[in-house]
Amino acid sequence: METQNRLWRVLLLALPILVFSVLVIWPLLSSFYYSFTNWNGFNRDYEFLGLRNFAKIWTDRLFFNAIVNTTIWMVAALVLPTLTGLFLALLLDRQVRGARIFKTVFYLPICLSAIVVGQIWIWIYQPDWGLLNTFVKLAGNPDFNYAWLARPDSALFAVIVAWSWQQTGLSMVIYLAGLTSIPSEMLEVCEIEGATAWQRIWRVVIPLLTPSTVVVVALSMINSLKGFDILYIMTGGGPFNSSDTLAMHMYNESFKKYLMGYGSAISVVLFLIALTVIGVYFRQLRKVDEIYG
């Protein structure tokens, strides 16, 4: 029996593990390897630079800029979709009329591609007839034609808002799933004990939602590190690199300037950041499991 099991394990796992190793694990490891080279993307040959690509990172003004922007993005991602998602989930948890339709509306953006989301929001921010400026004009500022995406001050935040619009549905879904696990008797007891609605939410519901919050925060941060498509279409990292993130910077160095060795060095940094976030996430998840599981 056991020998048979062993055979089946090998037979069934061979293909998935092979594909995964060749197309994910191996490239991941070779990224480290190429980060020590000056491969240009076309020639077969390349030279070893040792740690020179990583030394260059320290002097690359655009890399520093990308780190700052990525951090801003991650912090915003930590706050915006989490809060809006929680707020919507709390509103929808009471059995309101039309809850199903509302839910559909709020998570509809998830199924759109980042390209289409970007396209939609380009129009919202369009200076002359975009929705945002149309509102500002109606509010009594008829000559307002601020170009949200063309100004270094606002471009990054404008993209983050568009991105949050899409992410909110995901946070909401996770919070709604978390809310179903809170026993209604507990809330009834609180009510009988005289807790106000406000106290119930702050002292009971939100603390009990901690497992969901861990998931939402981690997912938002991980997704923010991946953020590329929406930036590509909305700003291309500009103006003046004001919305350049690590993912974007890595793409530009590798596939615009063909500095694939240097691009790999940037991707190694990106990998290490992602690894840290995922490590903390798994640890928190285990801790949460111990307390709530």
Add this chain to the structure above:
Amino acid sequence: MADVAVSVPARFNPWPATVFVALCILAALFLAPTAGVLLSSVKTTRAIALGDLWSVPDRIYLENYAEVLFNPAVHRYFLNTLLVTVPATVASIALGVLAGHVFAKLPFRGSNILFLIVVSGMFFPPQVILVPLFRLFNGLGLIDTLWPIILVHTALGIPICTLLMRNFFAAVPNALREAALIEGANEWQVLTRVSLPLSLPALAVLATLQFTWIWNDFLWPLIFTQSDDKRTIMIGIVNLRGQYTVAWGVQGALSLVASLPTLVIFLFFQRYFIKGMTMGAIKG
């Protein structure tokens, strides 16, 4: 405060109405971006340029859709996207089924670690494997074909497919498997005749998720294809922006047409879609 009213059941409770109104306002705000594109797609470029985008049109102008639907480039983009999405969706689910069965029913020493490694693959930014994959497919002479996109999506789908299939298979009672084995079935028959028929919802969940993600993808076709007749629809949207620079109506129509397959799937299989989203997120 309104809070007081909540704890006194006999009195009028203003909360449901307040929540309902708040939700209506939020829903309107949430829908406004999409509605704007919908509105623009049935208006002339001139009307939009005159600042008439956000009003309800008195006449529906369908020329924008005709422009998109009769454009041979759009046909090509659609065909390419289908040729990538369908095989990659099927292949990634098939591989997830195989691996999921082992992790659920045939655990071995170290299988938990292996499972964790596979699953964590879904969290990493794709930029991390970009350069080596480009070199690999360049060396194989597959750049500017659809093959690398199909293969990479198959591989990147393995984490989520393995995760969901393992969780579903784990819920299939062991007694069923043992009974089948005693009857003389082998492991393959257990998987295909016992476990899979009981896990059809999982397949539906994965089919909706994978189809949507691969259809919507932009990065991999951007890296792996160059010529216009190998591009997928999301790249097509960006390419055609140049051709229809100020034809916002056409751009809007194109965005909607490109999103139609995923919108339809979402609206019809919403249950599965959401289930996949939450399962993938929480159990990860």
